[in-house]
Amino acid sequence: MLGFDGFGPEKVLIVHNPKIGLRGFVVIDNTALGPGKGGIRLTKTVTVEEVAKLARAMTWKNALADIPFGGAKAGIVADTDVPSKERKAELVQAFAQAIKPLVPEHYIAGPDMNITQEEMRIFAETMGDNKACTGKPKELGGLPHELGSTGFGVFHATGVAVDFLEMDLNNAKVAIEGFGNVGSFAGKFLSEAGAKLVGVSDIKGLVYNENGLDYERLIEARDKKGSVIAYAGEKQILPNHDIIKLDVDILVTAAIPNLIQAHEVDLVKAKLIVEGSNIPMTQEVEEMLAQRGVLIIPDFVANAGGVISSYVEYIGGTEQEMFKLVKEKITKNTKLVIERASDTLHTRAAALAIARERVLKKCKWCIDN
Numbered sequence: 447m448l449g450f451d452g453f454g455p456e457k458v459l460i461v462h463n464p465k466i467g468l469r470g471f472v473v474i475d476n477t478a479l480g481p482g483k484g485g486i487r488l489t490k491t492v493t494v495e496e497v498a499k500l501a502r503a504m505t506w507k508n509a510l511a512d513i514p515f516g517g518a519k520a521g522i523v524a525d526t527d528v529p530s531k532e533r534k535a536e537l538v539q540a541f542a543q544a545i546k547p548l549v550p551e552h553y554i555a556g557p558d559m560n561i562t563q564e565e566m567r568i569f570a571e572t573m574g575d576n577k578a579c580t581g582k583p584k585e586l587g588g589l590p591h592e593l594g595s596t597g598f599g600v601f602h603a604t605g606v607a608v609d610f611l612e613m614d615l616n617n618a619k620v621a622i623e624g625f626g627n628v629g630s631f632a633g634k635f636l637s638e639a640g641a642k643l644v645g646v647s648d649i650k651g652l653v654y655n656e657n658g659l660d661y662e663r664l665i666e667a668r669d670k671k672g673s674v675i676a677y678a679g680e681k682q683i684l685p686n687h688d689i690i691k692l693d694v695d696i697l698v699t700a701a702i703p704n705l706i707q708a709h710e711v712d713l714v715k716a717k718l719i720v721e722g723s724n725i726p727m728t729q730e731v732e733e734m735l736a737q738r739g740v741l742i743i744p745d746f747v748a749n750a751g752g753v754i755s756s757y758v759e760y761i762g763g764t765e766q767e768m769f770k771l772v773k774e775k776i777t778k779n780t781k782l783v784i785e786r787a788s789d790t791l792h793t794r795a796a797a798l799a800i801a802r803e804r805v806l807k808k809c810k811w812c813i814d815n
Contacts, residue, residue, distance in 0.1 A: 449499055452813030453505065453805065454517075455498055456482075457552065461544040468540045470522040474552055475501035476681050478809035481550055482518025483508055483756065485511035485555070485581070486565075488534065503746065504753075509801035510783075511750040511775055513757040517779075518553050520777070529560065538565045542572035547571030555579035556756055565589060580756035589759040589768055591752065597631025598769060599751025599776040600698060600722040603743045604636065606780040608696070610788075611741060616640035619656075619694040621716070623647050623686075624701025625674050626720045628749065630665065632698050637661040644694060648701075651675040653684045654692065690714055699726035706731055714740065721745040729794050736791035744794040746801075748782050751776060755769040 448458065457474040460802075471494045474482040484504040497519045505517025522537050529537070538561070545553065555569055556579055566581045566588070573579075582588035587593070608615045620641045622629045627647050630753065637643055640656040653659065660679060666678040675683050690697065690706055690713060697716035699705055704732040706714065706727040711734045719735070720743045727735075732742050751772045758768040779800075786796035806812055 452815040463540050466536060469536055470499055470541050472520040472545050472553055473498045473501040475517040476505045477516035478805050479509055479516050480514035481552055481554050483515035483554045484519035485556040486520040486561050487558040488522045488524050488560040490524045490527055492523055506801040507746040507750055507753060509804040510746055510779055510797055511754055527742040535564055535568055539572050542569045548607050549573055549597040550577045557581040580759045587810055589755050591627050593765060594631030595755035595772055596628045596749050596752040598635060599772050600632040600748050601635035601722055602773050602776045603780045604720045606777055607741055607743050610784050617642050618696055619644045620696045621645035621689050621692045621694045622698045622700060623689045624715055625668055627701030632722055635663055645689055645692045646674045647689040648674050652684040652686045652689050653677045654684055655680055699723045711735055720748050722749050732794055733792055741791055742793055744797050747780055747797050
C-alpha cells in the first residue's frame with residue numbers, strides 16, 4: 447500500500463501500454479525545491495511502493511545536497527532479468543512518450559538499474575529536450591559517471607570528517623569495500639592525498655597489505671584480470687566480508703547494502719566510516735557504532751556527488767564546473783552535518799533534520815508530522 451504523509455508524494459503516474467507490454471510508474475515525491483529528480487529503474491520486480499521509497503530518499507538527498515531539485519523516481523517493469531538492448535529501447539521510448547506531460551517541469555529522469563546513457567539518449571530524443579534527463583552521452587551535453595563525481599565527493603566528505611577527528615589523512619590507513627566507479631575513484635583521490643590503501647574488496651575477495659597497496663596495480667588487476675585479488679605484489683587474499691574487520695582508520699563503503707549487521711558492530715575497528723554506497727547498514731547499526739565513538743558520514747551526504755553532477759549537466763555546465771561544485775557542496779554540507787551531530791555522532795538524524803528544514807522552508811503545503 448502506497449503511503450502518503452505531510453511531505454508527499456505529490457503525484458503518482460501509472461503507465462500501461464498493453465500493445466508493447468509496458469508497465470511503469472513515476473512517483474514525484476516533493477517539488478518544493480525544484481522539479482523532481484531521480485533515475486528510471488528497469489527490473490522485473492520493481493513496484494510503485496519501491497519507487498515511492500526511492501523518490502522520498504531523493505527528496506532528502508537533493509535537499510541535503512543543496513541543489514534546486516525535488517525528489518522523484520521512476521520504474522519500468524522488465525520482461526526478463528536482462529532485457530535486450532532493443533527491448534530496453536522500445537520500453538524507454540514508449541515510457542517517455544507516456545510521461546511527456548510531466549517532463550521536465552515536474553520530473554527529470556536519469557539512469558538507474560539497467561538504464562545506461564544510451565537509454566537516456568533515447569529518452570531525451572523522444573522528448574525533444576536535452577533537459578528531460580541527465581546521464582546522457584557526452585555529445586548531448588552529458589557528464590559521464592566515468593569522470594568520478596561520486597567518488598570525488600566521497601573523498602571530500604572524508605577530508606572534512608578527518609579534520610573533525612583531528613586525524614592526519616596523510617598515511618591514514620584506508621579500506622575500500624567495492625572497487626567499481628565509486629570505490630575506485632574514492633581510492634584514487636584518497637591515495638593522491640597521501641592516504642594508505644591497505645585493503646580493497648570486490649565480489650571475488652579482499653586484497654590486503656598492512657604496508658599499503660599500489661593504486662595503479664589495483665586498477666590494472668581489476669581491468670585486466672577482472673578482480674582486485676589479481677593484484678601483482680605482496681598481499682593477502684581474504685574473504686571480501688573481512689573488509690569490515692580490518693585494523694584501519696577509515697572504511698569507505700562502495701558496494702553492497704546491509705554490509706555491517708548489528709551482531710558485527712564490535713568487529714569494526716575503523717574510527718571513520720564514509721558511506722559511498724547506499725544503505726550499507728541500518729540506522730540502528732549506525733547509532734550502535736556512534737555509541738562506540740565511530741563517526742559515520744551517511745550515504746545521502748557522502749555520495750551526493752552524482753546528483754550534484756546531474757544538476758551541473760542539467761544547467762549545461764562543464765566538467766570543471768562540476769568538480770568545483772561537488773567539492774563546494776559536499777564540503778559545506780558534511781561540515782553542517784558533523785557540527786549538528788557533534789554531541790551524539792548520530793549523523794543520519796542530523797542530516798535528515800537539515801534536509802527536512804530546507805524542504806519545509808520552501809514548501810507552502812508540507813506538514814512536518
